[in-house]
Amino acid sequence: xxxxxxxxxxxxxxxxxxxxxxxxxxxxxxxxxxxxxxxxxxxxxxxxxxxxxxxxxxxxxxxxxxxxxxxxxxxxxxxxxxxxxxxxxxxxxxxxxxxxxxxxxxxxxxxxxxxxxxxxxxxxxxxxxxxxxxxxxxxxxxxxxxxxxxxxxxxxxxxxxxxxxxxxxxxxxxxxxxxxxxxxxxxxxxxxxxxxxxxxxxxxxxxxxxxxxxxxxxxxxxxxxxxxxxxxxxxxxxxxxxxxxxxxxxxxxxxxxxxxxxxxxxxxxxxxxxxxxxxxxxxxxxxxxxxxxxxxxxxxxxxxxxxxxxxxxxxxxxxxxxxxxxxxxxxxxxxxxxxxxxxxxxxxxxxxxxxxxxxxxxxxxxxxxxxxxxxxxxxxxxxxxxxxxxxxxxxxxxxxxxxxxxxxxxxxxxxxxxxxxxxxxxxxxxxxxxxxxxxxxxxxxxxxxxxxxxxxxxxxxxxxxxxxxxxxxxxxxxxxxxxxxxxxxxxxxxxxxxxxxxxxxxxxxxxxxxxxxxxxxxxxxxxxxxxxxxxxxxxxxxxxxxxxxxxxxxxxxxxxxxxxxxxxxxxxxxxxxxxxxxxxxxxxxxxxxxxxxxxxxxxxxxxxxxxxxxxxxxxxxxxxxxxxxxxxxxxxxxxxxxxxxxxxxxxxxxxxxxxxxxxxxxxxxxxxxxxxxxxxxxxxxxxxxxxxxxxxxxxx
Numbered sequence: 001x002x003x004x005x006x007x008x009x010x011x012x013x014x015x016x017x018x019x020x021x022x023x024x025x026x027x028x029x030x031x032x033x034x035x036x037x038x039x040x041x042x043x044x045x046x047x048x049x050x051x052x053x054x055x056x057x058x059x060x061x062x063x064x065x066x067x068x069x070x071x072x073x074x075x076x077x078x079x080x081x082x083x084x085x086x087x088x089x090x091x092x093x094x095x096x097x098x099x100x101x102x103x104x105x106x107x108x109x110x111x112x113x114x115x116x117x118x119x120x121x122x123x124x125x126x127x128x129x130x131x132x133x134x135x136x137x138x139x140x141x142x143x144x145x146x147x148x149x150x151x152x153x154x155x156x157x158x159x160x161x162x163x164x165x166x167x168x169x170x171x172x173x174x175x176x177x178x179x180x181x182x183x184x185x186x187x188x189x190x191x192x193x194x195x196x197x198x199x200x201x202x203x204x205x206x207x208x209x210x211x212x213x214x215x216x217x218x219x220x221x222x223x224x225x226x227x228x229x230x231x232x233x234x235x236x237x238x239x240x241x242x243x244x245x246x247x248x249x250x251x252x253x254x255x256x257x258x259x260x261x262x263x264x265x266x267x268x269x270x271x272x273x274x275x276x277x278x279x280x281x282x283x284x285x286x287x288x289x290x291x292x293x294x295x296x297x298x299x300x301x302x303x304x305x306x307x308x309x310x311x312x313x314x315x316x317x318x319x320x321x322x323x324x325x326x327x328x329x330x331x332x333x334x335x336x337x338x339x340x341x342x343x344x345x346x347x348x349x350x351x352x353x354x355x356x357x358x359x360x361x362x363x364x365x366x367x368x369x370x371x372x373x374x375x376x377x378x379x380x381x382x383x384x385x386x387x388x389x390x391x392x393x394x395x396x397x398x399x400x401x402x403x404x405x406x407x408x409x410x411x412x413x414x415x416x417x418x419x420x421x422x423x424x425x426x427x428x429x430x431x432x433x434x435x436x437x438x439x440x441x442x443x444x445x446x447x448x449x450x451x452x453x454x455x456x457x458x459x460x461x462x463x464x465x466x467x468x469x470x471x472x473x474x475x476x477x478x479x480x481x482x483x484x485x486x487x488x489x490x491x492x493x494x495x496x497x498x499x500x501x502x503x504x505x506x507x508x509x510x511x512x513x514x515x516x517x518x519x520x521x522x523x524x525x526x527x528x529x530x531x532x533x534x535x536x537x538x539x540x541x542x543x544x545x546x547x548x549x550x551x552x553x554x555x556x557x558x559x560x561x562x563x564x565x566x567x568x569x570x571x572x573x574x575x576x577x578x579x580x581x582x583x584x585x586x587x588x589x590x591x592x593x594x595x596x597x598x599x600x601x602x603x604x605x606x607x608x609x610x611x612x613x614x615x616x617x618x619x620x621x622x623x624x625x626x627x628x629x630x631x632x633x634x635x636x637x638x639x640x641x642x643x644x645x646x647x648x649x650x651x652x653x654x655x656x657x658x659x660x661x662x663x664x665x666x667x668x669x670x671x672x673x674x675x676x677x678x679x680x681x682x683x684x685x686x687x688x689x690x691x692x693x694x695x696x697x698x699x700x
Contacts, residue, residue, distance in 0.1 A: 023107070023114045024646055025053035025080060026100060030124065030493030031605050033622055039494055042091035042128040050083045050098050050109070061099040062087070063118075068099075078650045079678065093438065095123040112485040122489050130439025130494060133389070135291060136424045137497040138602025139209035140547075140592050141554035144196060145506055146213060146237050147222045148574045149557055151176070152194025156240045161247040163258040163311075165220050166357060169248060176574050182523035184569035185221050191574070192237045193274075193281050200288060206585070207592030210291040212391055212554065214506060216278070218265050219302060223506065223572070225295075225393060226302025226358055228265065230376045235264050238274025242267045255304075255311040266317050279384045291388035293424060294380055298373055298412075299398040300352040300360050307332035308359050310347065325349075334366035352397070364404055374415045381420035389424030390416065391500075395442070396429055409441035426500060434490045447499035447551055450487035454480050455503075458616065459542055459633055462517060465567040466509040466530075469517055475633055477611035485608075488550075497603055501551040503542050503559060506572060510556070510565040512539050522570035531564045537687035540587060540661040541631050544689040547591040548620060548629045550606045560588040587666050594658055594691065600625040607646050615640060615684075619647035628655060628692040632684035645678030654695040655680065662688040 027050075028034045034049045050060055050071060060071040062085040071083035087094065097118060098109040108115045110122040151157070161169040170186045181187060193216070203211065215224035218234045228234075245259030255261065264270055282292050303310040307330075309323025324332040328343040336359050337350040352358040363370050380387045399405040416423050427436065429445040436442045448464070456464050461474025473479055488496060503511035509530070516533035518525075539559075546553045557563075558573065562581035565571040595601045604622035609630075611617060615638055617630040626647045632638045649655065655673040659666060662685050673680055673692060684690065 022053040022056060024643070025051065025056070026098075026107075026109050026114055027051040027605070027607065027646075028098065028109065028124075029111070029605050030126075031603060031622065033605060035126075035493075039131045040089055040126060040128055042089060044089050044128070045086055046089060046126065047084055047086050048096070051080045052083070052100065054079055054081050057081070057100050057102045059099075059101040061101075062096060063099055064096040065094055071098075077648065079645050079648060089126065089128045091128055094126045094128075095120075096126075097123045111489045125492060127439035127492060130492065132443040132494040132498045133422050133424050135388075135422070136210070136443075136552060137494070138550075138595070138599075139291075139498075139552050140207055140595065141210040141212050141293075141500060141552050142203055142206070142208040142557065143212045143502070143505060143554055144214065144557045145191075145223065145572055146193065146196065146216055147189055147191040148572050149191045150195030150199050150575065150577065151190035152192050152196070152198050154190060156192055156236050156238065157190040158188035158236050159247055159260070161250070161252075162264075163220065163255050163261040164248060164253045170220075177576070177579075179522070179527035180569040180572055182569070184572070185223065188222050188236070189574050193233070193277055197281055197284065200284065200290075204288050204290065206560065206589055207596060208290060208555075209596075210293060210388070210552070211285060212293050212500075213295060215295040215297055215393075218271075220304045221302075223568075225297050226300075226304065227297050228302055228304040229271075229306050230301075230373075231379075232271040233274040233278045235270040235274045238277045239270065240264050241269050241273050255313060256315070258313075262313050262317065266314060266320065268319065275385075279386075282386055286386070293389040293391055293426065294387050295393060296377070296390040297393040298361065299394045300358040303357045303359060305359070307335050308349075310356075331368070335362055335369040336360070337362045337365070352394075361398075362400075363398070363408060364400055370408075370411070374411060377412055377415045378419040381416055381423045386420075388420075388422070389426065389443075391446075392425065392427040392442070395427035396431075396436075406435065406441065409436060413441055424498065426498070432490050433495075437490075437492055437495045439492075442495075444491070444495040444498040444500070446505075447501050450484055450491065450496075451499070451501040451546075451549065451551060452503065452508075454483040454487070455542060455545060456511070456514060457483075459538055459631075460511075460514045460517060462509075462514040462519075464508040464514075466514055466518065466520060467567075469519055475614035477613060477616060480616065481608050481611065496550055497552075499551040500554045501546055501549060502554045502556060503539075503546060504556040504571065505554075506556070507568060508571065509567045510563055510571050511542055511559065512536065512562065513564045513566060515539060520566060522566045525566075527566070527570050530566045530570060534564060535687065536562065536581070536584065537661070537663040538633065540584075540666060541633060541687065541689045543588060543591060544629065544659075544661060544691065545616075545631060547588075547595050548601055548627065548691060549618075550620075553595070555588065560585050583665060587661070590659055590666070590668065591691075598625050598627070598693075600627055605647075609642050609644065609646055610640065612640075617642050617682075619644065621647040626694050628680065629689070630682055630684060630692075631689040633687060635686050637683065637685050639681065639683040642680040642682050643678060644675055644680045649675055649678070649680075649694065651675050651677065655692040656695045658691045658693050660688065660690040662686075 032038045036047045060083045062069045069085040071085045075082045108118045218229035245263040310325040314320040322330045324330045339348040350360045352360045425443045427442045433445045457473035458480040513530040515535040515538040558575045600622040604620045607619045609617040614634040620627040657671045
């Protein structure tokens with residue numbers, strides 16, 4: 001057999017049933033089943049395993065940065081042989097790939113699969129000492145924009161004319177169901193921390209593991225990405241005890257006269273009371289077995305910020321230093337890059353992307369700023385707040401150079417992990433994140449490239465802002481697989497398992513709106529059109545993939561209740577309390593329950609099984625369990641042969657459906673499916689999906 005060519009082996013197999021080389025059988029990844037330990041320490045020994053078709057290859061070599069090892073065949077099952085080799089780590093990154101010899105041929109295996117040539121950019125890698133929090137691996141996150149979730153008390157609501165913001169006075173919205181205006185940044189609906197506290201039963205019953213909050217620090221906007229004071233929770237989200245002063249008079253535009261706003265957000269009693277409420281909130285979340293992560297905006301602050309004080313809110317307040325806009329002698333002048341000497345009231349400074357409302361923070365020229373932010377990084381993950389990590393806004397933009405950016409995040413990681421070793425550091429990032437995911441900076445990222453975008457293109461053909469429809473990407477299996485494999489290769493396994501897999505968020509259109517395949521934004525087409533022609537069947541397909549895929553599925557508040565919306569600000573509609581789609585919520589709840597019951601769906605391996613236009617199938621497996629997930633996004637039914645042998649499902653094993661969805665709803669009815677010759681014959685109705693599991697293990 002060893003002397004036969006690949007084609008001779010294939011021919012012999014067809015005649016006699018003897019094994020032959022099957023490219024699809026080759027497999028390895030960074031999960032515990034194929035790399036042990038999966039997150040090794042420096043100088044530790046690591047066992048690497050590799051899978052081939054049984055009896056089909058001659059030799060397997062593990063090729064690392066330093067050596068080429070012949071792997072030992074150690075075990076076999078009905079379909080596969082398993083090879084292993086042990087490597088000794090030092091305290092530096094190790095890259096590796098596999099060489100597979102069969103007959104006169106050699107192929108290479110890397111983290112995107114089989115190749116005829118060795119590709120350095122797709123090698124597996126090990127970062128000794130790089131560990132991401134176990135609680136975050138495969139956890140279910142729930143993202144909340146606080147102002148739009150639930151109004152727990154009206155005593156802290158922003159008032160009409162309370163202050164002037166970006167060209168107009170702020171406005172209190174009393175109609176909870178009102179659509180956000182096209183320039184809705186000045187609209188406040190009254191959601192607060194007390195409101196989230198009131199809804200913790202709902203979140204807990206849904207199955208949420210982690211609550212991710214958009215910024216909650218003092219800020220003049222409803223989204224709060226223009227931080228005014230990093231040391232305190234905004235009293236409009238927290239507690240207002242001292243509520244003196246007056247709102248602005250009609251036509252008044254200078255915030256130095258906004259005495260009510262100044263009192264609310266500078267009075268230490270209000271600020272400390274708000275921090276105390278937040279600490280109590282986190283404690284209650286922890287008692288329920290959930291976590292909390294905060295949004296950290298450290299690339300820029302806001303022009304209202306006490307360090308800048310362009311609005312002159314702090315200029316005459318006791319206990320506050322003069323802002324850098326107000327005085328050249330301000331202790332904060334080095335925090336920003338100014339142009340010219342126009343003090344007092346110097347408005348010529350560097351703004352992020354030129355926005356003077358978002359002053360760029362000047363770390364390179366200010367060690368004082370760096371130390372201040374490092375203190376903030378520690379403060380909120382340590383007692384008494386004990387937050388469980390940071391989501392980092394526009395993290396790759398921070399600093400004035402790539403070199404400094406990486407230097408900053410190394411210091412940030414050190415500070416955070418010293419204060420709370422189990423805190424997660426999760427960055428907003430588009431594009432290749434690998435230079436930040438080496439174990440010394442971020443833990444992981446928001447997974448746009450290897451989840452949100454490819455899945456959105458496949459299921460809807462829409463760009464994630466609803467700005468474009470692409471027929472050439474809609475339902476294209478090869479494009480989907482190629483994009484997913486390529487972008488997933490940029491993550492280490494521990495980063496991939498904790499990556500934030502979202503369908504929607506505060507920066508993109510709601511996924512349900514994308515299902516109507518209409519191009520638009522609220523300013524040009526109106527908010528009502530975002531609700532028209534949507535397809536909840538397609539949304540259910542997307543949620544099925546989300547809840548069974550590698551990573552941390554993240555629900556954007558209201559998606560589970562059927563909320564629609566164009567990209568921001570329309571995606572920031574209020575949660576529809578009392579008008580929820582309760583069946584859609586129940587569907588989310590059932591999928592979350594299934595996910596949480598099985599480690600294979602959280603930290604197991606992922607294998608693409610088969611696909612075609614508008615149809616996909618993939619498998620998840622570990623030592624204990626195997627799952628098959630199939631999605632038919634076609635407008636008609638389909639019958640397909642799914643090669644479940646790729647995840648080790650044999651002919652003597654039956655599969656049982658755990659949940660299925662279709663155009664009109666979902667069901668939990670169990671149905672038995674039988675495998676023949678390693679293949680599952682599966683018929684699916686239009687716009688449907690199914691999750692199947694090994695029956696014997698299901699019963700056990």
